[in-house]
Amino acid sequence: xxxxxxxxxxxxxxxxxxxxxxxxxxxxxxxxxxxxxxxxxxxxxxxxxxxxxxxxxxxxxxxxxxxxxxxxxxxxxxxxxxxxxxxxxxxxxxxxxxxxxxxxxxxxxxxxxxxxxxxxxxxxxxxxxxxxxxxxxxxxxxxxxxxxxxxxxxxxxxxxxxxxxxxxxxxxxxxxxxxxxxxxxxxxxxxxxxxxxxxxxxxxxxxxxxxxxxxxxxxxxxxxxxxxxxxxxxxxxxxxxxxxxxxxxxxxxxxxxxxxxxxxxxxxxxxxxxxxxxxxxxxxxxxxxxxxxxxxxxxxxxxxxxxxxxxxxxxxxxxxxxxxxxxxxxxxxxxxxxxxxxxxxxxxxxxxxxxxxxxxxxxxxxxxxxxxxxxxxxxxxxxxxxxxxxxxxxxxxxxxxxxxxxxxxxxxxxxxxxxxxxxxxxxxxxxxxxxxxxxxxxxxxxxxxxxxxxx
Amino acid sequence: xxxxxxxxxxxxxxxxxxxxxxxxxxxxxxxxxxxxxxxxxxxxxxxxxxxxxxxxxxxxxxxxxxxxxxxxxxxxxxxxxxxxxxxxxxxxxxxxxxxxxxxxxxxxxxxxxxxxxxxxxxxxxxxxxxxxxxxxxxxxxxxxxxxxxxxxxxxxxxxxxxxxxxxxxxxxxxxxxxxxxxxxxxxxxxxxxxxxxxxxxxxxxxxxxxxxxxxxxxxxxxxxxxxxxxxxxxxxxxxxxxxxxxxxxxxxxxxxxxxxxxxxxxxxxxxxxxxxxxxxxxxxxxxxxxxxxxxxxxxxxxxxxxxxxxxxxxxxxxxxxxxxxxxxxxxxxxxxxxxxxxxxxxxxxxxxxxxxxxxxxxxxxxxxxxxxxxxxxxxxxxxxxxxxxxxxxxxxxxxxxxxxxxxxxxxxxxxxxxxxxxxxxxxxxxxxxxxxxxxxxxxxxxxxxxxxxxxxxxxxxxxxxxxxxxx
Numbered sequence: 001x002x003x004x005x006x007x008x009x010x011x012x013x014x015x016x017x018x019x020x021x022x023x024x025x026x027x028x029x030x031x032x033x034x035x036x037x038x039x040x041x042x043x044x045x046x047x048x049x050x051x052x053x054x055x056x057x058x059x060x061x062x063x064x065x066x067x068x069x070x071x072x073x074x075x076x077x078x079x080x081x082x083x084x085x086x087x088x089x090x091x092x093x094x095x096x097x098x099x100x101x102x103x104x105x106x107x108x109x110x111x112x113x114x115x116x117x118x119x120x121x122x123x124x125x126x127x128x129x130x131x132x133x134x135x136x137x138x139x140x141x142x143x144x145x146x147x148x149x150x151x152x153x154x155x156x157x158x159x160x161x162x163x164x165x166x167x168x169x170x171x172x173x174x175x176x177x178x179x180x181x182x183x184x185x186x187x188x189x190x191x192x193x194x195x196x197x198x199x200x201x202x203x204x205x206x207x208x209x210x211x212x213x214x215x216x217x218x219x220x221x222x223x224x225x226x227x228x229x230x231x232x233x234x235x236x237x238x239x240x241x242x243x244x245x246x247x248x249x250x251x252x253x254x255x256x257x258x259x260x261x262x263x264x265x266x267x268x269x270x271x272x273x274x275x276x277x278x279x280x281x282x283x284x285x286x287x288x289x290x291x292x293x294x295x296x297x298x299x300x301x302x303x304x305x306x307x308x309x310x311x312x313x314x315x316x317x318x319x320x321x322x323x324x325x326x327x328x329x330x331x332x333x334x335x336x337x338x339x340x341x342x343x344x345x346x347x348x349x350x351x352x353x354x355x356x357x358x359x360x361x362x363x364x365x366x367x368x369x370x371x372x373x374x375x376x377x378x379x380x381x382x383x384x385x386x387x388x389x390x391x392x393x394x395x396x397x398x399x400x401x402x403x404x405x406x407x408x409x410x411x412x413x414x415x416x417x418x419x420x421x422x423x424x425x426x427x428x429x430x431x432x433x434x435x436x437x438x439x440x441x442x443x444x445x446x447x448x449x450x451x452x453x454x455x
Numbered sequence: 456x457x458x459x460x461x462x463x464x465x466x467x468x469x470x471x472x473x474x475x476x477x478x479x480x481x482x483x484x485x486x487x488x489x490x491x492x493x494x495x496x497x498x499x500x501x502x503x504x505x506x507x508x509x510x511x512x513x514x515x516x517x518x519x520x521x522x523x524x525x526x527x528x529x530x531x532x533x534x535x536x537x538x539x540x541x542x543x544x545x546x547x548x549x550x551x552x553x554x555x556x557x558x559x560x561x562x563x564x565x566x567x568x569x570x571x572x573x574x575x576x577x578x579x580x581x582x583x584x585x586x587x588x589x590x591x592x593x594x595x596x597x598x599x600x601x602x603x604x605x606x607x608x609x610x611x612x613x614x615x616x617x618x619x620x621x622x623x624x625x626x627x628x629x630x631x632x633x634x635x636x637x638x639x640x641x642x643x644x645x646x647x648x649x650x651x652x653x654x655x656x657x658x659x660x661x662x663x664x665x666x667x668x669x670x671x672x673x674x675x676x677x678x679x680x681x682x683x684x685x686x687x688x689x690x691x692x693x694x695x696x697x698x699x700x701x702x703x704x705x706x707x708x709x710x711x712x713x714x715x716x717x718x719x720x721x722x723x724x725x726x727x728x729x730x731x732x733x734x735x736x737x738x739x740x741x742x743x744x745x746x747x748x749x750x751x752x753x754x755x756x757x758x759x760x761x762x763x764x765x766x767x768x769x770x771x772x773x774x775x776x777x778x779x780x781x782x783x784x785x786x787x788x789x790x791x792x793x794x795x796x797x798x799x800x801x802x803x804x805x806x807x808x809x810x811x812x813x814x815x816x817x818x819x820x821x822x823x824x825x826x827x828x829x830x831x832x833x834x835x836x837x838x839x840x841x842x843x844x845x846x847x848x849x850x851x852x853x854x855x856x857x858x859x860x861x862x863x864x865x866x867x868x869x870x871x872x873x874x875x876x877x878x879x880x881x882x883x884x885x886x887x888x889x890x891x892x893x894x895x896x897x898x899x900x901x902x903x904x905x906x907x908x909x910x911x912x913x914x915x916x917x918x919x920x921x922x923x924x925x926x
């Protein structure tokens with residue numbers, strides 16, 4: 001029988017627990033916890049609790065939805081001999097065999113960032129032709145300034161005309177973070193959920209945008225104010241795209257790697273500290289360096305650590321139910337900064353400036369030694385990242401932290417490093433400390449502020 | 456050239472107990488390098504831990520990561536369950552200022568205690584359908600005023616024709632200006648299905664997820680739109696082409712709103728109740744059959760004013776059963792991973808029909824025309840007797856619902872079923888009654904000559920009744 005209990009006198013209440021079982025095509029609720037599995041086709045993980053009082057009846061539905069997605073680091077994604085791009089998202093080997101045996105041409109809708117298309121468009125087309133795919137390629141400019149619902153709608157109109165199967169024909173997005181975010185949002189909305197695949201072409205999106213569930217567009221001049229938490233079916237990561245990235249954009253991506261290093265991985269920090277320059281010079285191509293030919297493979301190692309640490313933090317908190325997030329490091333002040341000086345700072349650059357300031361805060365709080373602080377700043381400079389910006393005034397900082405409070409359930413939840421490669425979250429950092437840290441930060445870094453970031 | 460993929464052992468019904476999120480190593484040719492990892496939170500940091508290893512002290516997540524190495528690279532498969540919890544409360548006097556439900560009914564007791572103790576002024580943003588606002592707006596305003604709540608009420612016309620992303624954007628602009636707390640100040644939607652769908656979508660998108668509350672004011676929304684997870688707007692001529700599956704934190708159901716509904720709207724909602732009855736509840740069917748006209752006349756209000764534990768009256772019983780049966784079907788399949796859905800009954804042809812004759816048929820009316828047709832299909836296939844078929848049609852007429860419509864041509868039916876097939880992974884998945892109050896889903900195609908025959912019979916028998924039975 002179901003669990004029945006009477007609460008206190010104030011509200012005489014009966015509470016019953018129901019499991020949900022399916023027989024043939026009909027779901028039925030069944031009292032209690034024990035279910036005879038032989039008599040039913042299926043038992044759901046969802047439950048319904050019913051509570052009745054004299055005044056009302058409440059049903060509480062508890063329904064777990066499992067999100068499963070793949071992140072695959074690979075090479076030669078656009079090599080005609082590889083079928084990862086088309087079939088790499090399929091997890092069931094039997095299903096895969098069936099598709100291959102069917103010999104039917106696959107259908108794919110591909111959204112490519114305009115700049116990426118100029119470089120890789122021919123290769124993408126060649127790949128799709130080689131595999132006999134019925135395709136439509138939509139090349140669009142995707143920038144922070146046009147990251148809006150309008151662009152998502154443009155994509156949706158085209159997708160709607162192309163008539164994709166609801167489940168088996170994922171939309172493919174090829175481009176940087178903005179492209180992946182917008183396409184992800186469009187796919188989340190279409191038919192309430194359409195599978196999609198991410199192919200990041202920048203280092204930043206490789207590490208950051210591609211690995212979690214977030215999608216989004218800007219709204220009312222605020223970054224990512226609208227979006228969803230729907231992960232792609234798969235993300236395919238191929239470092240060879242980095243070869244055609246301008247230096248500045250590579251540094252941009254390294255900032256997010258550095259973030260993970262500072263929060264959780266001393267080894268990654270030391271790798272970036274020691275080999276950062278070389279990684280930049282070789283554009284993260286192991287094959288092109290002496291380090292790659294030996295077994296060291298710095299680039300692969302670095303990206304692998306960045307991905308696994310990111311996945312560790314995102315997987316248990318996919319929908320941000322827990323607002324304490326280490327990955328928010330570098331993201332408390334940077335959103336306001338980035339939007340204020342748009343387009344002069346790239347996302348990673350803004351993140352790095354935020355992190356640089358926070359490192360001063362950490363030192364001021366006694367969490368980092370002076371040495372550690374210097375080491376981190378030197379590392380950032382070595383990675384050619386900006387460590388200061390004149391728009392980061394105390395006013396901007398305070399406004400950002402106030403927004404943070406509102407946005408994070410009344411607590412500031414400030415991630416701060418407590419050593420090299422370790423961090424904790426703090427809620428009571430005083431104004432005095434923030435102010436002192438800001439003074440020191442300006443005093444020490446504004447003169448030597450890194451200015452190689454030409455727009 | 457072989458390539459790298461993982462087998463994560465997740466079944467096609469991921470929410471089903473017994474299906475493996477297994478970390479079992481598969482013996483055999485491939486996957487020799489596959490590892491499963493648990494995720495444990497130590498201090499504020501998440502660490503992964505190989506499954507075989509002893510668990511480190513810390514909070515264990517339900518999520519898992521599987522790592523698979525092969526020649527060409529590495530693949531990680533993330534398996535992350537998100538638990539959606541929401542409440543559906545049936546009550547009376549929702550707008551009575553002494554009833555705390557509208558303000559706090561979405562909270563569990565512990566959360567409620569701490570919220571009440573908080574000193575901060577309470578804020579609420581309410582989107583209310585324009586017509587509903589004319590009837591109830593003053594009472595809604597008074598409710599919040601009496602309770603000292605800082606409230607913004609946004610009245611908007613919400614119709615099938617303007618159910619669009621533009622409307623969503625409009626709501627979002629106002630919500631954004633009002634500056635709600637991210638977690639503790641749910642947006643409240645008061646209105647019919649369109650209003651609830653549109654606000655739900657806006658709330659799903661804002662900050663990637665903002666809590667919202669549904670207060671349905673029509674019978675249709677009460678039994679249908681309010682109880683599941685779906686939100687949406689129309690797009691490019693297609694019904695509900697854009698949307699999400701994010702449920703509200705709570706839905707508050709008060710039948711008193713029906714008192715101001717035109718009779719046509721009451722019938723409209725009863726079509727969805729009839730749907731559930733035909734699919735799964737003989738008792739509900741018999742109730743609607745016997746008392747339909749009276750329920751209609753009384754606008755689903757319970758007779759007498761008494762509370763207490765007397766025998767449940769027809770109006771209360773029918774709405775309760777409709778909700779319970781709907782919840783049974785929706786809770787295990789909240790995101791429609793399973794495309795076999797009994798609740799799709801009446802929804803194979805009606806989407807196309809409804810859009811084609813807009814605004815001639817209300818949603819429930821279109822659904823009923825569809826169901827009426829499908830009952831003829833069921834009879835033709837020997838699933839229903841002639842008598843059962845008659846009973847159903849008579850019941851529909853008793854509820855003042857249209858059982859036929861000239862816009863529902865054979866061509867439209869054909870096109871709708873074709874779209875159904877392409878939208879449902881290649882199979883028709885047609886729910887059909889197999890008796891009064893039970894049903895099954897049929898996957899095989901409907902031959903065209905059979906379809907023609909049924910349509911002919913249906914038209915011959917019902918076209919006189921179709922459009923002139925409305926009182």
